[in-house]
Amino acid sequence: MSEKLITVREFADELTKRLNEGKTIDCCKKELLNLAALAREKMGSEKILVDWKD
16 A cells, blocks of 8 residues: 545545445545545535434
């Protein structure tokens, strides 16, 4: 595994692919936290439909 700088779009595409294929996303925890921080900062007032599972 090696670090590389990618666009948010590339990350979103890879994440979507992994989720649709039933692959694990455990490898992306740090990146998901970074994405959450970016979304909070840049898109904080946007709305999203969610289905929370406890």
